[in-house]
Amino acid sequence: MQKLAIQGGNPLHGEVFISGAKNAALPIMCASLLSAEPLRLSNVPDLHDVSTMRKLLQQMGVDADVQGENLTLSGANVNKLEAPYDMVKTMRASVLVLGPLVARFGEAMVSLPGGCAIGSRPVDLHIKGLQAMGAQITIEHGYIHAKAKRLKGARIFFDIVSVTGTENLMMAAALADGVTVLENAAREPEVVDLANCLIEMGANISGAGSDTITIAGVEKLHGAEYRILPDRIESGTFLVAAAATGGSITLRNTSADILDTVLEKLTEAGARLSIEADTIHLEMQGRPKSVNLRTSPYPAFPTDMQAQFMALNTIADGSAMMVETIFENRFMHVQELRRLGAQIDVEGNTALVRGVPCLEGATVMATDLRASASLVIAGLVAQGETVIDRIYHLDRGYAHIEAKLSKLGASIRRLK
Ligand code: UD1
Numbered sequence: 001m002q003k004l005a006i007q008g009g010n011p012l013h014g015e016v017f018i019s020g021a022k023n024a025a026l027p028i029m030c031a032s033l034l035s036a037e038p039l040r041l042s043n044v045p046d047l048h049d050v051s052t053m054r055k056l057l058q059q060m061g062v063d064a065d066v067q068g069e070n071l072t073l074s075g076a077n078v079n080k081l082e083a084p085y086d087m088v089k090t091m092r093a094s095v096l097v098l099g100p101l102v103a104r105f106g107e108a109m110v111s112l113p114g115g116c117a118i119g120s121r122p123v124d125l126h127i128k129g130l131q132a133m134g135a136q137i138t139i140e141h142g143y144i145h146a147k148a149k150r151l152k153g154a155r156i157f158f159d160i161v162s163v164t165g166t167e168n169l170m171m172a173a174a175l176a177d178g179v180t181v182l183e184n185a186a187r188e189p190e191v192v193d194l195a196n197c198l199i200e201m202g203a204n205i206s207g208a209g210s211d212t213i214t215i216a217g218v219e220k221l222h223g224a225e226y227r228i229l230p231d232r233i234e235s236g237t238f239l240v241a242a243a244a245t246g247g248s249i250t251l252r253n254t255s256a257d258i259l260d261t262v263l264e265k266l267t268e269a270g271a272r273l274s275i276e277a278d279t280i281h282l283e284m285q286g287r288p289k290s291v292n293l294r295t296s297p298y299p300a301f302p303t304d305m306q307a308q309f310m311a312l313n314t315i316a317d318g319s320a321m322m323v324e325t326i327f328e329n330r331f332m333h334v335q336e337l338r339r340l341g342a343q344i345d346v347e348g349n350t351a352l353v354r355g356v357p358c359l360e361g362a363t364v365m366a367t368d369l370r371a372s373a374s375l376v377i378a379g380l381v382a383q384g385e386t387v388i389d390r391i392y393h394l395d396r397g398y399a400h401i402e403a404k405l406s407k408l409g410a411s412i413r414r415l416k
Helices: 022-034 048-059 092-105 124-132 163-174 189-200 232-245 260-268 303-314 333-339 369-381 392-397 401-407
Strands: 003-007 013-017 038-042 063-067 070-074 107-111 136-140 143-147 155-157 179-183 204-206 212-216 224-227 248-252 272-276 279-283 319-323 343-347 350-354 363-365 385-389 411-415
Touching: 003 369, 013 401, 022 038, 022 048, 022 070, 022 092, 022 163, 022 189, 022 232, 048 063, 048 070, 048 092, 048 392, 092 107, 092 124, 092 143, 092 163, 124 136, 124 143, 124 155, 124 163, 163 179, 163 189, 163 204, 163 212, 189 204, 189 224, 232 248, 232 260, 232 279, 232 303, 232 369, 260 272, 303 319, 303 333, 303 343, 303 350, 303 369, 333 343, 333 363, 333 369, 363 369, 369 385, 369 392, 369 401, 369 411, 401 411
Parallel strands: 013 248, 038 224, 155 179, 363 385
Antiparallel strands: 003 385, 003 411, 038 070, 063 070, 107 143, 136 143, 179 212, 204 212, 248 279, 272 279, 319 350, 343 350
16 A cells, blocks of 8 residues: 655745646536537546546446546447446545436436445435436435436425535436526535536536526537636645645646635635735745634535644644534544644544644554545644555545645655
């Protein structure tokens, strides 16, 4: 199993190019199932999850052509309407094939994802929404088996805001008969990116980015060209790493508009930020100040940035209350951060982090994607060497992380 070894203590300096957003690329790739014509994507991040999704689509008969960050997917020859357990268990986003398959082919067999490290994460809202659109759904041998002659437009209310739930039903509704209204829909920028791509493919969608999305179904979607938006979580992760190490970095190919709460928290921590077109510059002098935060659906503070800010708070001046409201088990990094000398108490979904002047390097274990990112940040500030085991979690969501960090002056290497 591969590991990362980090020699802490170097402030990050320089420029880093932000990749396309994982959480936009994955649903948009699934949109290729909705049309027989090619979908030409650019700014596609070079990530493990993206290649897993590509393999899943290829297994179904989608033709894929990868040229660096360009990916062309063609759904002309889809012949297998199944997402097997082996793939879904490694990547929950595989469930995003469900809506497009039922909408275009009238049938789908998708494995139930089961639990994952950060919580139980059910898909009941995806299922209920498709049922409301007329799909017959049975659960057989751990698989969701969905059937529908043609889905029908419906009014669907989400009692919990769900990102992939909104995306799955938006794709299904794009080819349904009649109008679908998604209420209490997710407002994440990645939902908007998917909607924009579907619109390029001929879908009739309005309201994406608000909590009510209206989709008037069309008979057919066509091919399109689409550029994936920048990854706001990768952007935030590099900014927090620079702030924690007392560095000065410039992010290129990013977007400050979709990072409001994260930038606000960084400013509260004492960072100086300047923003220009697709560039964000951060400068940090001295020790960061502790920041309280509470995760919530967009536009509030993202759960995918909670672990990284916890790493920052471990060495900040003061104490911080951090409340996780989205996933029930998303403090797995706490035990590992404690191994580096962090002082953190957890009570239910609240962590109290008391900042210490410095962390000390140790061997730690990555438990999930964003937890791994927090351990990297902690390793960058800790005195001595930190070795992070199980970094396959990191490779799922961060493109060339050690190359990007090395270029910024970090002392980091992969142990194979
Ligand atoms: C997406 C993101 C993930 C992010 C999360 C929250 C992708 C590929 N992943 O995950 O990085 O951390 O949004 O911003 O975009 N829920 C139900 N029933 C459902 C669906 C969800 O109860 O059918 C609950 C979940 O357990 C969770 C909450 O709703 O407590 C939000 O989950 P959701 O937005 O669906 O997360 P994902 O879409 O899986």
